[in-house]
Amino acid sequence: xxxxxxxxxxxxxxxxxGHPENRARLERTLALLETSGMLARLTHIPARPATRxxxxxxxxxxxxxxxxxxxxxxxxxLDPDTYTNLHSYQAALLAAGGLIEATLAVIDxxxxxxxxxxxxxxxxxxxxxxMGFCLFGNVAIAAxxxxxxxxxxxxxxxxxxxxxxxxxxTMVEDDPAVCFISTHQYPYYPGxxxxxxxxxxxxxxxxxxxxxxxxxxxQDFRQLYQQVVIPVARRFAPDLVLVxxxxxxxxxxxxxxxxxxxxxxxxxxRTLVSLAEExxxxxxxxxxxxxxxxxxxxxxxxxxxxALLGDETVEDPLGPSRRPEPNVTDYxxxxxxxxxxxxxx
Numbered sequence: 001x002x003x004x005x006x007x008x009x010x011x012x013x014x015x016x017x018g019h020p021e022n023r024a025r026l027e028r029t030l031a032l033l034e035t036s037g038m039l040a041r042l043t044h045i046p047a048r049p050a051t052r053x054x055x056x057x058x059x060x061x062x063x064x065x066x067x068x069x070x071x072x073x074x075x076x077x078l079d080p081d082t083y084t085n086l087h088s089y090q091a092a093l094l095a096a097g098g099l100i101e102a103t104l105a106v107i108d109x110x111x112x113x114x115x116x117x118x119x120x121x122x123x124x125x126x127x128x129x130x131m132g133f134c135l136f137g138n139v140a141i142a143a144x145x146x147x148x149x150x151x152x153x154x155x156x157x158x159x160x161x162x163x164x165x166x167x168x169x170t171m172v173e174d175d176p177a178v179c180f181i182s183t184h185q186y187p188y189y190p191g192x193x194x195x196x197x198x199x200x201x202x203x204x205x206x207x208x209x210x211x212x213x214x215x216x217x218x219q220d221f222r223q224l225y226q227q228v229v230i231p232v233a234r235r236f237a238p239d240l241v242l243v244x245x246x247x248x249x250x251x252x253x254x255x256x257x258x259x260x261x262x263x264x265x266x267x268x269x270r271t272l273v274s275l276a277e278e279x280x281x282x283x284x285x286x287x288x289x290x291x292x293x294x295x296x297x298x299x300x301x302x303x304x305x306x307a308l309l310g311d312e313t314v315e316d317p318l319g320p321s322r323r324p325e326p327n328v329t330d331y332x333x334x335x336x337x338x339x340x341x342x343x344x345x
Contacts, residue, residue: 003308004111005039006098008047011119013087020255020292021133026119032298038305045105045114047098049090050141054100057144058137058171060128067092067135078130092120092135096142099287103142106283107150107240113273113308115245115286115301123165123244123289124190132163132190139244139287140171143178146240153177156238158229159184160268161246161289162256164193164209168244174203179236181229183221185249185258186211195338208232208339213326217251217259218267220328225271227332231345233275241276241284245269247291247300251321255292259323262296262316266303273307284308 007030015023033039055064070076071089078084095118102114122139124132143155157172157180159165164184169192172178184193199207210224233241247265249258260268269286276284286304291297299315306313336345 001113001309002043002111003305004043004045004102004105004114006045006047006102006114006116006118008094008098010087010091010094014085014091014120016083016085019083021120024294025291025297026117028294029117029298029301032302033305036302038302041309042305043111045098045102045111047094047118048101049093050096050100050136054141054145055096055136057148058127058140063128067130078135082130082133082135084135088120088135094118095120095122096136096138099138099142099285100145103146103240103242103285104150106285107146107152112282113284115304115308117288117301119288121289123159123161123168124163125167126170134167137167137171139242140168142285142287143172143242147177152239154179154236154238155240155242156233156236157181157242157244158272159244159246160249161244162249162253162258163189163246163290165244166190166192169193169197169207172203173199173207174201176202176206179206179208179232179238181208181232183210183212183224185214185256188256195335198338210335212258214257215259215323215325216328217321217323217325218261218264220325221260221264221268223328223332225268228335228339228341230271230275231341232339233279235345237279239280239283241272241280243272243284243286244289245286245304246289247297250293250296250300251323252296252318253291253293259321259325261320262299262303262318263314263320265300266307266314269304269307
């Protein structure tokens, strides 16, 4: 396996001390990848700035101009949670463009799979405003590039961040060529992602939201993936899988209340890698979203690279959650009915 990664030092310059989405997230991750020997096994994919045309496929031109102007004037807030500084516009351009480059490298066969270690994250960014720590909709931008620049027919986006990817959903929910699947704590920020949000217009049926109660953990996610995610993905038959990888659904994340362990995350990433091998020649690209416990984040990313490389290794220094998990059997039955899955799926 040849596994690529995207990283650029400019991602560290988008920073606000004391804010949960800060440069230490990538500093800690890169340090672990280096000391573990993982970095030496990976192929670096240089990031490049997304073009204005690439951004405005999903964002309003006036919003792109706003982010640029605020950043170049020294920075400010796009909303109460979402900051910019002098370097944020450039970092956001490289985050979006870096994920595009990783995606095209996988499509073109230069690497087998990839993980874009980018900041700022993207899945909350709306067409006309930033929110939830996010500036530009990286994964939606990459999906559009795969479709328009490489002619792929169908792209699957799986989002396992603890927060619903409202921006991604808004950008793709009317596109029948993109399927968006999300597991997320609910009700919780940003307040979207109810199960009955299933797409809009010609995209009706291509959005699969699985809102979860606090405490849902390894066993619940395993059942959801086996009985909903995998059947939906097989039915959609994608040419590419993109993953919004947020590691804040861990039981010890300071900003949320789900119950995944690092072992549970490793099972999810291995399942998605296997699914991509089955459905689309192994073409899968992960991109970083949330995750605010630095050990969880760094080991979660390390384990994801192990999965991408086909290693059996799983490292979990924190262990499993001790909280009981809710019973999701009836809930899964309702989701399967909602999305037209039957015993053959």
